[in-house]
Amino acid sequence: MGINWLKYSAPQAFYPLAGKLIPWFSIVAALAIAVGLYIGLLVAPTDFQQGESYRIIFVHVPAAWMSMFLYVVMAVWAGFGMGLNARLSFMMAQAIAPTGAMFTFLALLTGAMWGKPTWGAWWVWDARLTSELILLFQYAGVMLLRTSIDDLRRADRASGVFALVGVVNVPIIYFSVKWWNTLHQGASVSMSGGSKMAATMLTAMLVMTFGFWMYSIAVILSRSRCVILEREQLLSWNKSASIPEPVEAR
Amino acid sequence: MMYWGSVSEFLAMGGYGLYVWTSYIVTALCLVWEVLALWRRRAAAAAENRGVL
Numbered sequence: 049m050g051i052n053w054l055k056y057s058a059p060q061a062f063y064p065l066a067g068k069l070i071p072w073f074s075i076v077a078a079l080a081i082a083v084g085l086y087i088g089l090l091v092a093p094t095d096f097q098q099g100e101s102y103r104i105i106f107v108h109v110p111a112a113w114m115s116m117f118l119y120v121v122m123a124v125w126a127g128f129g130m131g132l133n134a135r136l137s138f139m140m141a142q143a144i145a146p147t148g149a150m151f152t153f154l155a156l157l158t159g160a161m162w163g164k165p166t167w168g169a170w171w172v173w174d175a176r177l178t179s180e181l182i183l184l185f186q187y188a189g190v191m192l193l194r195t196s197i198d199d200l201r202r203a204d205r206a207s208g209v210f211a212l213v214g215v216v217n218v219p220i221i222y223f224s225v226k227w228w229n230t231l232h233q234g235a236s237v238s239m240s241g242g243s244k245m246a247a248t249m250l251t252a253m254l255v256m257t258f259g260f261w262m263y264s265i266a267v268i269l270s271r272s273r274c275v276i277l278e279r280e281q282l283l284s285w286n287k288s289a290s291i292p293e294p295v296e297a298r
Numbered sequence: 299m300m301y302w303g304s305v306s307e308f309l310a311m312g313g314y315g316l317y318v319w320t321s322y323i324v325t326a327l328c329l330v331w332e333v334l335a336l337w338r339r340r341a342a343a344a345a346e347n348r349g350v351l
Binding site for chain 1: 300301313317320322324328329332333343346347
């Protein structure tokens with residue numbers, strides 16, 4: 049390939065690239081979420097066991113998957129940052145944390161909304177729910193460590209180590225429904241056993257997941273641009289025309 | 299290809315409307331809020347950078 053990918057490991061090269069990519073990921077995300085909502089809310093049939101409350105699955109499962117996936121990606125970037133001493137890697141880890149935390153919160157909230165009509169309780173201290181709650185605390189820990197340490201390099205390393213150690217919780221969340229006797233239902237889709245859902249339901253869930261994934265890329269790229277501007281403020285490169293003028297005149 | 303017979307049936311969600319719509323509305327609000335917050339953050343960061351120059 050004629051593209052020098054290494055070039056984009058420099059924040060000043062990554063910044064305009066991210067700016068060009070954001071609209072495309074946003075459009076794809078909006079389309080996928082619209083199609084997913086249409087299939088999930090309007091086309092998919094009812095669930096014979098749970099009735100219409102099962103439709104929460106179309107936001108709950110994608111949010112929960114993103115919460116775990118983003119945590120791993122964040123930890124991998126932090127690991128790259130420490131291994132290669134690359135500042136863009138730490139910036140990416142920093143950009144991912146809030147979105148991951150938001151999806152963790154949404155997974156817990158929509159789970160409560162599903163638990164109440166299905167189990168009769170908003171919350172139970174079951175292995176799946178508890179480990180997902182711990183994931184929320186881990187995201188909070190990663191973000192708090194960063195903001196509580198003034199020296200950027202130390203903040204990067206401390207939150208990076210914390211993120212990496214916490215990765216052990218992700219397989220625990222994922223396999224909790226297998227390893228322990230949980231109130232939470234088992235996996236709707238598994239890597240080995242295929243799907244237990246009707247085709248339309250599965251389609252809606254996968255399309256929504258794809259939409260959330262594309263959304264995450266768009267907002268994380270957008271936040272990474274903010275982080276670059278904030279952290280590289282005093283460096284000379286961004287004096288160039290890469291920063292658009294604000295729309296309103298000052 | 300439409301599952302529902304009427305709009306009110308759709309909104310009622312078989313009696314689970316409160317749970318289903320709370321889930322969807324809070325999710326939508328979070329995503330929209332995140333996008334708006336990022337716009338404001340970027341505008342602030344860009345303004346800050348101009349101040350430095």
